Amino acid sequence: MLVVLAGLLAAGALGGCSKSGEPAQAGGSGQPGGSQKPKEKVEIQFWNPLTGEAAAILDGIAQSFNTSQDAISVKTLSSQDPQKQLTAISGGNAPDLVMTYWNNIGPWSEAGAVLNLEEKIKTSGFQTETIIPAALDRMKVDGKLHGFPISMSMSNKLFYNKKMFQEAGIAKPPETLEELLDAAKKLTKKDDKGNITQIGFIPDYPWIDNVFWPIIFGGSWEDGKGKLTANQKANVDSIAYQASFYKEFGNEAIAKFKSGMGKANTPQDPILSGKLGMMIGWENKYNDQRGENGELGVAPFPYPQDRPELKNSGMVSPVAMFIPAKAKHADEAWTFMQYLLSEDVQIRYATEVKTIPVLLKALDNPKLTKNESLKSMWEFYESAKSKNLNGFPNSIYINEYLQALSEETEKALKGQQTAQQAMDAVVAKIQPKADKAAKK
Amino acid sequence: MNASPQSADAAAAPRSAARRRSGAARKAMSHLVLTLVGLLFLMPFVWLVLTSLKTDDEIFVVPVQWLPGAIQWENYTKAIHAIPYFRYMGNTIWIAALCVLGVVVIAPLVAYGFSKIDFKGRNGLFYIMLSTLMLPFQVTMIPIYVMFNKIDLTNSYWPIVLSSWFGTGLAYYIFLLRQFFLGIPHELTESAKIDGASELRIYAQIVLPLSKPALLTVGLFTFLGAWGDFQGPLIYLNDPDKWTLSIGLKQYIQENKVAWGQLMAASTIFTLPIVILYFFVQKKFIEGITITGLK
Amino acid sequence: MNAGNQIGIRRRERKRLLVGLLFISPWLAGLLLFQLYPILSSFYYSLTEYSLFTPPEWVGAANYKELFDDPKVWLSLYNTLFMTIFGLFPHLAFALAIALLLNRNVKGQSIYRTIYFLPTLVPIVAATLLWMWLLNAQYGLINELAGRIGLPQPNWLLDPKWTKPALVLMGFWGTGTATIMYLAALQEVPRMYYEAAEIDGANAWQKFRQITLPAISPMTLFQVIMGIIGTLQLFTQGYVFAEGNGQAIGGPENSLLFYGVYLYQTAFSFLRMGYASAMAWLLFAVVFALTILVFKTSAKWVYYGGDR
CATH class of the missing domain: 3.40.190.10 (Periplasmic binding protein-like II)
Structure with missing residues (x-):
């Protein structure tokens, strides 16, 4: 059939075509010696x-x-x-x-x-x-x-809505995680139907952060010898701490509140519009709204009360x-x-x-x-x-590790399993992959 | 079909007044439903256009605010100047046109073979063709790239165009046209055969003219597919001068900042040509997708 | 039948084979030149461990064995089949219903046709914004309407039970293509069939059941087959839907982890192209079986106006 031939020819012709159209790959730096021209x-x-x-x-x-x-x-x-x-x-x-x-x-x-x-x-x-x-x-x-x-x-700050702090009578930003939870309680309001109308803090807003939280608790993910440590105490504590907010304010209630939250960086942004009292602070968020004259205050992210040596922790x-x-x-x-x-x-x-x-x-x-x-x-x-x-250690299985952490943390936050169960499940799932990587 | 000898239009029987009245009521009902549901279908496009005229702050107001406060025409001027808009549009049209050209030549030919010629192994080959559609692109993408890179075609439009002419996606149009050709009355082609016409002549003189609208359909879908394709151009083109509009649209989305108003304005100008194209083609187009030849 | 006749038949058969092959030769050439290598490669990968950057290492059937022990494979297959079953068929039925209305020679048909096709033309980033608002559990239009008529107001975007139904709901906007195709098929149903039926006193339902449905069955076959192939490879929508809502891949409790999404993640994020290829071939087997099943039954419900 003519068409096939035409097609094949076209394919051939196009080959030549594209070559001429390609930008000159100035790869050949090795000019023949003796050339007087300026080196390419x-x-x-x-x-x-x-x-x-x-x-x-x-x-x-x-x-x-x-x-x-x-x-x-x-x-x-x-x-x-x-x-x-x-x-x-x-x-x-x-x-x-x-x-x-x-x-x-x-x-x-x-x-x-x-x-x-x-x-x-x-x-x-x-x-x-x-x-x-x-x-x-x-x-x-x-x-x-x-x-x-x-x-x-970098995330190592606590951003807070100054006006909400004032209204709730909170004089200064929380310094420890225990104070953070207290402040969150003071900043949370519910209507008579039990619906949250404003909330102090949502630990997994804007996303489940499975790197930030363990860092705040001084946790780690690998001991440097190939053993995964996501289920050690510090890491488990960091999950349990987040879950405590869900226990305090209620699963359904938080989910419902979240669904009605405005989009970030718009006038309906929850922390700007007084719906959310505090959140994890990143350097690239709210550049125009934070600081002395802005609506948002900035403080170091709180540390666990019993571990002051972890002050000024943060994720990179x-x-x-x-x-x-x-x-x-x-x-x-x-x-x-x-x-x-x-x-x-x-x-x-x-x-x-x-x-x-x-x-x-x-x-x-x-x-x-x-x-x-x-x-x-x-x-x-x-x-x-x-x-x-x-930060999180880099490895070949890093994305599977992070994915597993997210999945199990989500279940722990929703109270479907304990923090310890969640992290044990992660290690059980990923340790074989770490072992396999170590063998190579 | 227009050429169909059994055209039944003339057979419209006289109807009683009562029937006509109930027909009118039913028509009014149809209009009502079509309009109500139609409003829902109009929503995304109207939303897009209205949003493109809002400030970034207005876009996300909850509960929603449909109308822009002060109309932001500058979203459009900014959007067009933020990227080489018309160059990208030209490139996109060029790629889409090339894809259409090949597909409307190749697909009907193959569909004819799969529907009108009863050769041994036809069904087997047809199933093979369908099955090439069943393997997800994720696992063939890299080998395809390797292949085009080996024949030195990356950074040109040819991997995109050749994939539309000879890639697995073609099977969709072949299948569609096959269903159409199967509906063309047997007698039409058979009598030509008895007169000694070759298959190529039957194809060119009977089947193709009958299926002009079908080809238009295939052409339009191919065009729309190429117009919106993001993956292909991104993967194969290393020279920004060759980029297409779908890559251009990403330029308004930066990691920590999205120029929503401009993005919506650019999306509107991106959508408008195909809406207009569709509007003008659809009359023929409707007749085109039909697969039964009789009327 | 004499020998000469038989030779004649054979010769004609051979000629038909030759002509047939010539007609399909552009596709055959495409298959051999551009499709075979990627397809065979992916099959070979499925028997190897392949990280995309270093040459694949042979592991035999290990990947296939692993599939059966991977709960996410089955979860994602379930999520995907959910969309096929509860998405595809309602969407096709809806498309047909709209097409039937449009087929009533209503005035302004061009406008209606365009309107019903419009949503498929709107870029997905723009459409997503609208979805997010419509489905907003507290301020969204859908829940507002549902509240007024006393229906439950689910948390469409965050409740894992409701994310897939939400996607199905949004999918109605994408039915324009199917509507247009159905409309075309409807317009070609010979009018004399209806008139003959009317003389026999058939009511509207009988006419639909006995004339319309069979007459458009080739189009239905096309839609069902392509719909099965398409929904089982569902990718972009699931991805965009979760992302637009600020969710991780897979959405709340992996309720939007579709097979294509998991496959993509396995291949390009986990760098396990070998395993991903095995997943692809499992999907292939599922789709192939379903397609053959549909084709086998099609002899009973698909009627072609032409021949064969």
């Missing part, structure tokens, strides 16, 4: 999942890098979500540098997709101590660095960068990565995106700490130096 720049591909303005900020930084030297030209490509990153890398089309979510580093590294950076760090003399340890630790897989954070997100979730194992220009990517970790660039990125830099000394740089437009970030810069920051 090596082009490296930098994929990131950012969109819109954030993507444009990163483009700007790459642009500055490109004009600052004449050996490397960075080409950024935004909107590259993890699905695309994974498909392209697995499919044999790896870029040179990738920005991704921190929890991809574990699985992707163990699966062999990510370049182990130890060698490069050693030869270039890069000082890893300059990076915030809690952020850097997330990039370690089996103790080896497989990436670097470019910035980090860095944004990760890595070089794919099959990158064509790993050295150039590493050079650019170091550029992104230099103080000026860290400060520029943190300022423009309004995020926390990962370079320790940047946290004290007056360009950040005296910059009035970043005022709401100052206390986060300060607390990013805390020794009690932590």
Whole structure:
């Protein structure tokens, strides 16, 4: 049939077509020797999942890098979500540098997709101590660095509605978790039908946080020798503590109240509209509403009364960068990565995106700490130096582990099982996967 | 069908006045129900358009506020300037057109083979074709990418276009057209066969003209599919100049900030062309999906 | 029958085979060139442990054995079949009902047809916002109406018992395609059948039951088969629905963990493509069995106006 032939021909013709249409991969840096022409720049591909303005900020930084030297030209490509990153890398089309979510580093590294950076760090003399340890630790897989954070997100504060505190006669924000529960009770109101009309605190708002809470209780998930520790006392306590709010206010009642809550960051936002008294505080939330003149007050997140050494605990979730194992220009990517970790660039990125830099000394740089437009970030810069920051260990089974934690925690919060049962179930389910990973 | 010799239109029997009256009542009833339920179906689109004219604050008011306070036309101007809107739209139209072109040529041909020619093994092959639709995309996505990467077609439109021409999704249209062709009266094709016409001639001169509306249907669905496709363009295109509108729409959604008003405005301009296209095509289109040839 | 005749028959059969194959050759070429490799690959993966980045390692039937001990496989299959059974058939019935109304030669048909198709054209991000408001347990339109007529006001988005029904409810908005297809089928039902029936004194129900339904049965067959294939691979809706509500993948108590969602998570989040492929082939077997079942029964209820 003619059509088939035409189809096949088209396929053939298109092959040629696309080749000519493809951007010149300036890969061949090895110009024949003796050429007098200026050395051609090596082009490296930098994929990131950012969109819109954030993507444009990163483009700007790459642009500055490109004009600052004449050996490397960075080409950024935004909107590259993890699905695309994974498909392209697995499919044999790896870029040179990738920005991704921190929890991809574990699985992707163990699966062999990510370049182990130890060698490069050693030869270039890069000082890893300059990076915030809690952020850097997330990039370690089996103790080896497989990436670097470019910035980090942090939850270590308590945000509270000042007006609601006033009305309830609460003079100062709670310091301990016990005080938090008390304050929550004072801030909660029910109508005569038993429906909650305003609530003090919902431990799993805006989501079940199975990393934050155990950190607040000084828990951990792995003992460093392959044994999972999610069912140790501290972790179990953190679940039981959250469940106590459900016991106090009622399952159904909280669920019903939640369903009627307005969307975050809108005028109906529960904590802005006086429906919710307190919530876990992140650096990237309510930048315009918190601080001296805003509706929201900010305090360190409370600690367990009997463990004052856990003051100023918090969770760190860095944004990760890595070089794919099959990158064509790993050295150039590493050079650019170091550029992104230099103080000026860290400060520029943190300022423009309004995020926390990962370079320790940047946290004290007056360009950040005296910059009035970043005022709401100052206390986060300060607390990013805390020794009690932590995060979830990266591994190949990290996403299964996190998923299992969420599922079992949900059941515990709803009172379908005890906190201990929940965490035992998680360990029973995931320990075999950890054992299997350890064998490899 | 228009060419159907048994057209029964002329057979309209005289009806009594009483029957006509009850017919009128029933018609009024139909209108009532259609309008009421229709309002529910109109809701998403009306919602979209109204929302696109609101401020971000108004969008989430609970309980809902339907009408915008002051109309925010600037959502549209901002949305169009935030991304290379018309370039993306051009790219999207180009990809969709290429997909349509191939599908309306290939699908009816194959459907004819599966419905009008009684060859050995036809049913077996037909089941195989259907079964290719049953494997979820999640597990074939990577091998397909590997394949296109090996023949050096990534970062071009061809993986998307070739997948629509030769990929498993084509089976949907083949199946639809097969059901249609099976309804074309036997006598039409059989008498041509007796006159010595070849299958290709019967296909080209009898079946295709009879099924123009069906082809229009397939073309429209293909177009709509390509128009809304996000996964394909994202996975295969590494050059922002080649991006499509569905990737463009994601640019208003940032991790900690969504430009809702702009997103809704962009979505409205994204939807409008296909609504208009649909409106004008639907008359023919309706006749098209039919699968019984007699009237 | 003499020998010459038989040779003639055989020759004609061969010619028909050749011509038939030529007609379907574009699809055959597509199958061999573009589909076979991915399909066979996924089958091979299902017998291996494959993390997507390193070459697969052979494990034989281990993945298939694991399927039977994985409660989430069965939970997600249940969630998915729920949608097939309680989603597909009501949606098709609704589409047919609307199509029947539209078929009454009502004035402004073009407008109605467009209206009923509109929701399928609205981008899902925009539609999701509307859903979230409609289904809001306290302020949503649905519960407000339900309250007025004394019906229960469930917590659609957070109560695991109600999340799937909510999705089914929202699914009615997506019935435009089926409606349009049914309408087309209806418009082609020969009018003389009805007139003959009227002379015999048939009432409206009898006419529907004995003329309309059989006449549109090829379209029903198409809708049912494609509906089964489609709902069993349900993915985007479940994902978007949970996400739009700020829920983790799978929704409250995994009540929205559909097979396609779990499969996706297994493949791309847990990096277990081997196991995910085994899941895919299990699904394939289920869908294939259901399809064959439908086709086998179709001889009894599908009538083609043409031949064969």
